[in-house]
Amino acid sequence: MKIVHVVGARPNFMKAAPVLQALARHPGVRQAIVHTGQHYDVDMSAVFFRDLGLPEPDVNLEVGSGSHAQQTALIMTRFESIVLDLKPDVVLVYGDVNSTVAASLTCAKLLIPVGHVEAGLRAFDRTMPEEINRILTDQMAQWLFTSSPDGNENLLREGVEPKKIHLVGNTMIDTLVRLLPHVAEHHAREFPLSYALVTLHRPSNVDHPDFLRAILQALLDISQELPVIFSVHPRTRRRLLDYGLNVPNSDRFRLIGPMSYLESLARQQRATVVITDSGGMQEETTFLGVPCLTLRDNTERPVTVTMGTNLVIGRDLQRLRTEVRRILAGRGKPRQVPPLWDGQAATRIAQVLLS
Numbered sequence: 274m275k276i277v278h279v280v281g282a283r284p285n286f287m288k289a290a291p292v293l294q295a296l297a298r299h300p301g302v303r304q305a306i307v308h309t310g311q312h313y314d315v316d317m318s319a320v321f322f323r324d325l326g327l328p329e330p331d332v333n334l335e336v337g338s339g340s341h342a343q344q345t346a347l348i349m350t351r352f353e354s355i356v357l358d359l360k361p362d363v364v365l366v367y368g369d370v371n372s373t374v375a376a377s378l379t380c381a382k383l384l385i386p387v388g389h390v391e392a393g394l395r396a397f398d399r400t401m402p403e404e405i406n407r408i409l410t411d412q413m414a415q416w417l418f419t420s421s422p423d424g425n426e427n428l429l430r431e432g433v434e435p436k437k438i439h440l441v442g443n444t445m446i447d448t449l450v451r452l453l454p455h456v457a458e459h460h461a462r463e464f465p466l467s468y469a470l471v472t473l474h475r476p477s478n479v480d481h482p483d484f485l486r487a488i489l490q491a492l493l494d495i496s497q498e499l500p501v502i503f504s505v506h507p508r509t510r511r512r513l514l515d516y517g518l519n520v521p522n523s524d525r526f527r528l529i530g531p532m533s534y535l536e537s538l539a540r541q542q543r544a545t546v547v548i549t550d551s552g553g554m555q556e557e558t559t560f561l562g563v564p565c566l567t568l569r570d571n572t573e574r575p576v577t578v579t580m581g582t583n584l585v586i587g588r589d590l591q592r593l594r595t596e597v598r599r600i601l602a603g604r605g606k607p608r609q610v611p612p613l614w615d616g617q618a619a620t621r622i623a624q625v626l627l628s
């Protein structure tokens with residue numbers, strides 16, 4: 274069996290790594306990695322390959338940044354000839370980024386079967402580009418690997434045949450379980466003992482100058498009570514420059530660049546609270562038992578709210594201040610780890626594919 278994995282953006286890498294490793298244990302399986310090049314900075318891509326122990330991609334499509342149409346179209350055009358050459362039996366795609374939908378659409382037209390890892394998640398918000406990517410990818414895939422039961426329900430509601438849906442658990446948590454014992458050396462000594470870790474990159478938060486300015490003010494206010502460490506994504510960095518927003522870097526309000534995978538785990542693990550709009554961090558904090566405040570109107574990962582430590586607070590910055598104070602007063606949510614978030618999701622995916 275020949276399997277091609279398509280990855281392209283930062284959150285794909287930790288979802289794909291355990292699947293590659295699980296399939297590599299089967300002698301009859303040949304695998305190739307196609308990197309679309311959607312993310313290309315060393316600290317958005319290469320450092321993740323290093324931390325995760327992923328082999329170098331066999332092919333890099335080097336599409337880079339662009340509008341949604343440009344990026345999607347370029348991935349499709351370049352991937353088409355590659356996938357025709359590679360002749361895989363299955364193409365595996367991950368998550369909800371533009372690389373995911375572009376590779377799926379290319380394969381659907383070529384009648385090459387696709388497996389979607391992290392299928393079925395829905396925010397019920399079509400203003401999010403990722404929601405469009407999720408819905409379309411799930412319509413085209415032959416194997417839909419879900420991480421929580423809500424994913425199965427969403428897919429059934431959208432008319433997906435039940436036999437295509439496999440509840441396997443969360444491959445990103447497989448990676449976390451494997452690498453958690455290695456985070457100790459990444460606990461930076463210069464960091465405060467308690468702090469809020471912040472990551473924000475969604476267009477709904479960072480692409481509006483007035484709102485981004487208001488977020489920075491709220492974080493500065495919070496930093497009076499709890500030091501803030503703000504890891505700045507390239508999109509956010511660019512917006513801060515575009516809008517001429519100067520952020521004072523001090524002991525209580527530290528700006529750092531994008532974190533490597535192990536740094537991110539280490540800093541989440543020790544955080545008093547994580548303030549984010551990332552999907553992955555909502556799940557990682559739930560597993561780690563760290564309070565998470567999600568600065569979005571909704572989440573496609575409701576299990577992190579119903580079972581985990583996540584609180585979706587909308588874009589209400591007054592509420593953000595209040596919830597941080599509540600957490601500082603020791604009134605965080607109790608949490609359970611969702612079923613099948615046990616480090617074995619990729620093994621289940623391999624079993625399904627090989628059977």
Ligand code: UD1
Nearest residue numbers: 282283284311312313314317338370371402403507508511
């Ligand atoms: C993408 C995903 C998003 C995911 C996020 C994680 C889509 C639609 N969005 O958003 O779901 O949560 O990745 O990081 O697929 N840039 C760089 N260097 C890079 C990559 C990007 O500087 O290596 C800058 C460029 O200015 C680019 C901007 O970031 O225009 C946005 O990059 P893009 O890949 O379009 O979307 P993300 O915001 O990263």
